[in-house]
Amino acid sequence: MTGHSLREKEAHSAIHSAIEEQIEDTIGSLQKNEISFYHGVDMLLEIWENKVLGHAEEEENSLYKEKRSSTPSVSNRLNKLSRDHELLKTLTQRARSLARSPDIRDETIEESNAEWEGFPPIQPRQENKDEIISINKFLLMLLKIHSEEEERILWKGDLH
Ligand SMILES: [Fe+2]
Ligand SMILES: [Fe+2]
Numbered sequence: 001m002t003g004h005s006l007r008e009k010e011a012h013s014a015i016h017s018a019i020e021e022q023i024e025d026t027i028g029s030l031q032k033n034e035i036s037f038y039h040g041v042d043m044l045l046e047i048w049e050n051k052v053l054g055h056a057e058e059e060e061n062s063l064y065k066e067k068r069s070s071t072p073s074v075s076n077r078l079n080k081l082s083r084d085h086e087l088l089k090t091l092t093q094r095a096r097s098l099a100r101s102p103d104i105r106d107e108t109i110e111e112s113n114a115e116w117e118g119f120p121p122i123q124p125r126q127e128n129k130d131e132i133i134s135i136n137k138f139l140l141m142l143l144k145i146h147s148e149e150e151e152r153i154l155w156k157g158d159l160h
Contacts, residue, residue, distance in 0.1 A: 006062060006063045016150075019052060026040055037124055037129060041132060045092070048088075048092040052088060057085075081153065088143060
């Protein structure tokens with residue numbers, strides 16, 4: 001992902017779609033028990049922390065900064081998008097601490113079908129699993145709203 005691709009509508013929009021699809025697929029796999037729960041949770045955290053927040057940080061440091069100086073009239077709308085970035089960060093931190101919570105990992109069940117070596121034989125309680133999935137779904141909803149709004153403000157003539 002480069003600063004250049006952020007400035008091009010199609011390339012930027014493709015980044016949004018690819019990340020959202022990856023999150024959607026991983027949540028789906030978790031819900032259908034197609035992957036071990038903690039492996040899925042770690043995959044999701046890695047997407048949120050590196051891809052989503054990494055993308056947001058890159059935008060703040062390049063695209064948003066440039067738009068704020070070239071088109072001051074759009075600053076208010078960019079501030080709202082920046083607030084979304086902050087909320088995504090706060091909720092991702094919440095998802096991270098939830099996944100680390102000792103309450104979540106204290107129910108040990110032998111996992112007979114671990115699909116790779118070294119996976120801990122631990123399963124979460126159902127209510128904790130539901131909470132983790134809910135926060136990921138909520139984050140995804142927020143991300144989709146944000147991406148749509150961002151694309152609209154930056155490329156569909158809403159800049160002036
Ligand atoms: Fe963004
Ligand atoms: Fe973006």
